[in-house]
Amino acid sequence: MQQRRYSRLCLLSLSFSCLLLLLPSFLGPVDAYKNYTVGDSLGWYDATVKSNVNYQKWADGKNFSLGDFLIFNTDSNHSVVQTYNFTTFKSCDYDDSVGNETVEWSSTNPSNTLTQAVTVAVPLLKEGPTFFFSGDYDGEQCVNGQHFKITVSHGKGLPDSLKDPSDQAPAPNAADYGSTPDTVVPFDFNNPHDQDTDVKKDSGSISLHVKNLDMKLNGILLSLGILYMF
Numbered sequence: 410m411q412q413r414r415y416s417r418l419c420l421l422s423l424s425f426s427c428l429l430l431l432l433p434s435f436l437g438p439v440d441a442y443k444n445y446t447v448g449d450s451l452g453w454y455d456a457t458v459k460s461n462v463n464y465q466k467w468a469d470g471k472n473f474s475l476g477d478f479l480i481f482n483t484d485s486n487h488s489v490v491q492t493y494n495f496t497t498f499k500s501c502d503y504d505d506s507v508g509n510e511t512v513e514w515s516s517t518n519p520s521n522t523l524t525q526a527v528t529v530a531v532p533l534l535k536e537g538p539t540f541f542f543s544g545d546y547d548g549e550q551c552v553n554g555q556h557f558k559i560t561v562s563h564g565k566g567l568p569d570s571l572k573d574p575s576d577q578a579p580a581p582n583a584a585d586y587g588s589t590p591d592t593v594v595p596f597d598f599n600n601p602h603d604q605d606t607d608v609k610k611d612s613g614s615i616s617l618h619v620k621n622l623d624m625k626l627n628g629i630l631l632s633l634g635i636l637y638m639f
Contacts, residue, residue: 442476442568444530447541453483453529455543455550464541464557473533474564476571479541481529483513487555489515489529490544498540501548501556518546532571533561 448467451459481489490503492511497503504515515529533539542548544558 414564421543432608442474442565444478444480444540446478446480446482448482450569453481453489453543454487454555456554457550462554464554468557468559471559473539473559473561475533475536475561475567476535476564477561479531479533481527481531483515483527484526485523485525486517486545487550488513488517488543488545489531490542491531492540492542493535493538495538495540496581498542498558501544501551503544513544534567534571536561536563587634 447453448462448464451462453460453464456462483489488503490511490513492498492503492506494506494508494510497506497511503511514531515527521622531541536557537560539561540556543550557587
């Protein structure tokens, strides 16, 4: 009798351990791609316009991932520059940037005296450090607080709608490798990705996880039921 009870306890402990191992697959990451409004209600301005801006403080503690969007609410007197080059970032100078490491998503028009509201959506397309600043007025706005840096993680990876078409094309023949152009980070996306699509994909994934978990739990419960019959 004691040996039978001991066997029951061992099987119960094993079943509980299996359940714990299954939980991570059920509770896996299901967050949709996110849109972050830079500066929240303060918008994207330098300290001469909004004296209490601190964009680095705003960015710290947030988890940015590939496929997310940064939304800049500003005006036509302030620009949005994104760069992967730390030297360009520190110099606050877009004009001297080289290569394809720096993109000016929105620029000012000095000849236009009428300031207009502008909303700029910037997708996060590359992992690692990414820097943002306003490069207008010889970097004066950047010096006056309009800058910050973030680190972009892989997350769920880029959705198909944000991938460079060249990355999805068939691989070239070996003879063509020498003539293959360098991959250029795409920056012709100016609208946030539709998050509903990703939520639906995640929901389908969750349903599959639930079905698999239900089958495994039924097996565990069946084993326990058989055990207690003896």
